[in-house]
Amino acid sequence: MSQQAPSLDTHPRRLASPHARWRAADVAVGLSAVLLCVGLAYLLQAVVERYRNLVLGPMVPVLGAGSGLLLGLYLIRMRRLRQTAADNLQRVAESEARLAGIIRSSMEAIITVDSEQRVLLFNPMAESLFAWTAAEAIGRKLGDFIPQRFRAVHEEHVRRFGITGVSERQMGTQRTLRALRRDGSEFPIEASISQTSDRGGKLYTVMLRDTTERVRAEEALHRSREELEQLSDGILTAREEEKRRIARELHDDLGQRLSALKMDLAMLEADVAEGRNAAGLSKEIAAMHSVIDDTVASVRRIATDLRPALLDELGMVPAIEWLANDFSNRYGLAVSVVAEDDEVPEKVAVAAFRIVQEALSNVIRHADASRATVSIGSEGPMLRLEIHDDGTGWKERPAGDGQRKSLGLLGIRERARLLGGDVLVQSAPGEGFRLIVRFPREQGDRA
Structure with a gap:
């Protein structure tokens, strides 16, 4: 009692x-x-x-x-x-x-069943979750609200729980529980069960809540961690690749030119010592000037690859136009730029330049395209970048569905996120690839 x-x-x-x-x-x-x-x-x-x-x-x-x-x-x-x-x-x-x-006012669904697991109580939150009215649910077997593949296991679990005599227990500690709505859709839940004696029989009360949003948040967090790890690995790899490229440029280009210049100087010194005529010496000096000019041009090219001077001197749009022309000359990809001449802070200009650079690099690596268009415009307070190519498009879904993960796209997403923006991908097989990036032009005190 x-x-x-x-x-x-x-x-x-x-x-x-x-x-x-x-x-x-x-x-x-x-x-x-x-x-x-x-x-x-x-x-x-x-x-x-x-x-x-x-x-x-x-x-x-x-x-x-x-x-x-x-x-x-x-x-x-x-x-x-x-x-x-x-x-x-x-x-x-x-x-x-x-x-x-x-x-009635509980934010958790409460269902009470008898020893035969037939519903005796079905509160309003349960009505909302399962899309059954209490009048329709009362008298039904509890298994009607559980996916078919879990019903036998669940009935056995409740039966064994009744034998233990334990007053209450948390359910689903070993695996994720799932419930079944009236329309046949499933959703994840967490639940606890308690038992009481009633006139020689037993009553079981299950209190449960829908954890769909929490599961989605956990899955999104898990995906973000995986993407962050991949992005971190990609950054380290890219950094090493960049160091290797710079070392190769210095060794193969600058090193060779400086070695040639040193040899020319040695020959000039020998010719001067032998008393060679001035015309021959002038010819050698002119050749050395040519090597020096090529070396200076090579140094400027390496510096421009690291950070184009146009970005600091003329701003975002001229730097992106130079980048498009450079891709056209290097890779034969026809790149056109449609842009509004809009002054933006340096932080935004650098981010926009790197995003376009990475997007065009992805076009070269993956798209098999002959033409690409870069559009730069405004949507209210937002700067809008759109890069569209006429390539093969994606045959798989993007990284969000776990089918294909592009480190370049991950880097673009991370840059946009740091600026408070978003990234939209539109693609279909044979219809090219369209990347739309938006973020605020004015960043204020954003870190």
């Missing part, structure tokens, strides 16, 4: 003792019973007046008074018992009303 929950009502009149509340009425009932019995006793005495010689004659009033007293006490006791029962019933009704209110 469960202990009665204390009432939440603090009204003084309701908390007053039943004995104090009914004392005046009890006294009135008792006195009335005593007086009634005494009156009846005197009436009886008048009837038997002629039997004065009876021994019990004088005791009739005493017996009447005693009988009245006992009757009065009995009536008082019965009255108090009835009032106590009524108070208890009222408290039980109030407690049930409070419990029903809690169940």
